[in-house]
Amino acid sequence: MLAAIEAGGTKFVCAVGDETGKIIDKVTIPTTVPSETMKEVIAFFKQYQITAMGVGSFGPIDIDQDSPSYGSITSTPKTAWKDYPIVQELKKEFPIPIGFNTDVNAAALGEATFGAAKGLDSCLYITVGTGVGAGAVMQGHLLQGLSHPEMGHILIRKHPEDSFEGVCPYHKDCLEGLAAGPAIEKRWGQKGSELTHKEEVWELEGYYLAQAMMQYLLILSPKKIILGGGVSHQEAVFKAIRKHLPEINGGYIALPDLENYIVSPGLGDQAGITGALMLAYKALNEQIA
Amino acid sequence: MLAAIEAGGTKFVCAVGDETGKIIDKVTIPTTVPSETMKEVIAFFKQYQITAMGVGSFGPIDIDQDSPSYGSITSTPKTAWKDYPIVQELKKEFPIPIGFNTDVNAAALGEATFGAAKGLDSCLYITVGTGVGAGAVMQGHLLQGLSHPEMGHILIRKHPEDSFEGVCPYHKDCLEGLAAGPAIEKRWGQKGSELTHKEEVWELEGYYLAQAMMQYLLILSPKKIILGGGVSHQEAVFKAIRKHLPEINGGYIALPDLENYIVSPGLGDQAGITGALMLAYKALNEQIA
Ligand SMILES: Nc1ncnc2c1ncn2[C@@H]1O[C@H](COP(=O)(O)OP(=O)(O)O)[C@@H](O)[C@H]1O
Ligand SMILES: Nc1ncnc2c1ncn2[C@@H]1O[C@H](COP(=O)(O)OP(=O)(O)O)[C@@H](O)[C@H]1O
Ligand SMILES: [Zn+2]
Ligand SMILES: [Zn+2]
Numbered sequence: 001m002l003a004a005i006e007a008g009g010t011k012f013v014c015a016v017g018d019e020t021g022k023i024i025d026k027v028t029i030p031t032t033v034p035s036e037t038m039k040e041v042i043a044f045f046k047q048y049q050i051t052a053m054g055v056g057s058f059g060p061i062d063i064d065q066d067s068p069s070y071g072s073i074t075s076t077p078k079t080a081w082k083d084y085p086i087v088q089e090l091k092k093e094f095p096i097p098i099g100f101n102t103d104v105n106a107a108a109l110g111e112a113t114f115g116a117a118k119g120l121d122s123c124l125y126i127t128v129g130t131g132v133g134a135g136a137v138m139q140g141h142l143l144q145g146l147s148h149p150e151m152g153h154i155l156i157r158k159h160p161e162d163s164f165e166g167v168c169p170y171h172k173d174c175l176e177g178l179a180a181g182p183a184i185e186k187r188w189g190q191k192g193s194e195l196t197h198k199e200e201v202w203e204l205e206g207y208y209l210a211q212a213m214m215q216y217l218l219i220l221s222p223k224k225i226i227l228g229g230g231v232s233h234q235e236a237v238f239k240a241i242r243k244h245l246p247e248i249n250g251g252y253i254a255l256p257d258l259e260n261y262i263v264s265p266g267l268g269d270q271a272g273i274t275g276a277l278m279l280a281y282k283a284l285n286e287q288i289a
Numbered sequence: 290m291l292a293a294i295e296a297g298g299t300k301f302v303c304a305v306g307d308e309t310g311k312i313i314d315k316v317t318i319p320t321t322v323p324s325e326t327m328k329e330v331i332a333f334f335k336q337y338q339i340t341a342m343g344v345g346s347f348g349p350i351d352i353d354q355d356s357p358s359y360g361s362i363t364s365t366p367k368t369a370w371k372d373y374p375i376v377q378e379l380k381k382e383f384p385i386p387i388g389f390n391t392d393v394n395a396a397a398l399g400e401a402t403f404g405a406a407k408g409l410d411s412c413l414y415i416t417v418g419t420g421v422g423a424g425a426v427m428q429g430h431l432l433q434g435l436s437h438p439e440m441g442h443i444l445i446r447k448h449p450e451d452s453f454e455g456v457c458p459y460h461k462d463c464l465e466g467l468a469a470g471p472a473i474e475k476r477w478g479q480k481g482s483e484l485t486h487k488e489e490v491w492e493l494e495g496y497y498l499a500q501a502m503m504q505y506l507l508i509l510s511p512k513k514i515i516l517g518g519g520v521s522h523q524e525a526v527f528k529a530i531r532k533h534l535p536e537i538n539g540g541y542i543a544l545p546d547l548e549n550y551i552v553s554p555g556l557g558d559q560a561g562i563t564g565a566l567m568l569a570y571k572a573l574n575e576q577i578a
């Protein structure tokens with residue numbers, strides 16, 4: 001049996017399942033402090049005979065296998081988890097192969113394997129919720145270089161009529177600072193979920209997300225872009241993105257059919273945990289190979 | 290013997306060499322019309338016993354092996370070369386494995402194999418000359434998805450004091466529109482090579498290139514960034530980039546040591562042709578495998 005953890009800032013989703021993506025049992029544990037949360041995580045998995053584990057984690061995290069802090073959550077603002085060596089701690093209890101990557105990379109892998117990008121060798125998964133994060137599978141591999149990408153903080157151009165200064169603590173008006181859920185709430189004075197009928201909210205949101213997607217397209221050229229997270233529940237955002245993207249492109253690259261290119265997650269909220277299961281499966285195979 | 294072509298908008302560089310990157314003979318042929326240019330190209334290679342060929346071409350080009358127009362230069366403004374099936378034409382004369390990619394991807398491959406990124410599994414090569422183009426090797430492979438990246442036309446933010454509107458025919462003020470050689474010449478009224486002592490020119494250039502590099506870093510996280518092309522001959526540009534990049538980053542990601550991270554091509558102007566030789570070598574191995 002394979003074990004999967006989707007380690008988020010508010011909750012840990014733990015599941016056991018198999019390499020077909022089937023989930024056999026699942027539990028949700030609140031993210032408090034490592035001593036508490038991890039105790040419950042470990043207790044859950046101890047019920048099963050597991051052969052490998054996959055962890056998709058909030059970040060930033062250290063995924064460089066040559067680094068002494070490999071397997072840690074690094075500079076997170078959640079102080080209790082800062083520099084927490086999650087993989088090493090899990091290894092103590094479960095001396096099995098453990099795959100480790102970001103939550104958004106796990107979701108990208110899940111979608112590429114069983115979701116909206118099934119059968120394609122590349123896709124980009126972007127989530128717009130409390131923050132903005134994105135991960136990519138390119139040529140069949142989770143994209144990784146010096147570190148994992150941090151695509152949520154790219155620079156975009158502010159709309160001339162948007163006077164909101166942005167909420168990113170590092171950049172103020174980067175993509176996350178202008179377009180994540182908290183930015184929407186602060187700009188319009190109401191939560192996104194209560195703004196459904198306010199057209200201009202999603203029009204502006206689409207304007208910013210289309211800019212971001214244009215950069216991803218030009219730099220990566222993924223075969224599918226999957227938009228998830230709380231904000232993606234607003235159908236109007238997709239419409240606005242599909243309207244603005246060709247304007248921003250200005251006829252430069254041949255754009256694919258955007259209805260089929262920018263889509264919702266095929267796995268719904270299960271993209272992350274399913275991807276973590278695939279991280280486990282990959283870790284198992286790499287160990288054997 | 291391996292054959293290599295660096296197909297540029299003004300000249301074709303043709304070489305024969307081996308898989309160690311050694312070039313045995315080389316010739317430069319002006320880019321006029323296909324019937325003329327290709328006749329000389331073919332005549333050069335007919336002198337040798339070649340087993341595989343690599344072509345790094347100006348673009349955009351079709352590198353999708355499942356596409357009917359695979360191996361063509363597609364929508365170039367150089368009308369004589371528009372839709373020219375360069376790989377098919379070469380195959381008629383040389384029925385051998387032919388690797389085909391963009392000129393900048395070839396340069397990235399050359400640098401990753403024998404140049405400034407030797408020993409690393411990823412790098413980004415960016416050239417700033419008549420245009421801006423970039424290619425990347427990620428996890429040992431030339432980055433490719435729906436198509437090859439078109440990283441030269443990403444959006445950047447205009448400097449508040451820069452009133453120049455930009456020269457990109459598609460976007461006006463994209464990266465290429467603001468920062469390529471022709472933009473420099475038009476903004477300042479003199480060719481870049483004559484502006485060496487004008488500090489503000491390279492300060493602004495560095496401001497724009499640092500923005501671009503920040504996006505590449507956030508989205509790809511390459512292990513090295515190599516800056517080539519005519520404009521990179523200005524040492525002041527490197528200094529300005531290294532100054533602006535940390536400002537733009539705002540303490541967000543851990544930046545590598547920029548002196549060793551953003552560098553000149555290790556192969557000088559030979560990056561492209563050496564990379565094309567490696568494209569030939571890859572094509573040969575893929576054929577045999
Ligand atoms: N239906 C909705 N429409 C617009 N915004 C939403 C919606 N649901 C949640 N959000 C916003 O998304 C953010 C939460 O994102 P979510 O993806 O649900 O969780 P998280 O990012 O914390 O994992 C909040 O800022 C919330 O206001
Ligand atoms: N030393 C230099 N300093 C600044 N700009 C230069 C220099 N040399 C060439 N350029 C500019 O770079 C452009 C030519 O780029 P180059 O890389 O040499 O060729 P291409 O891009 O056509 O292959 C021109 O716009 C030229 O003005
Ligand atoms: Zn930011
Ligand atoms: Zn442009």
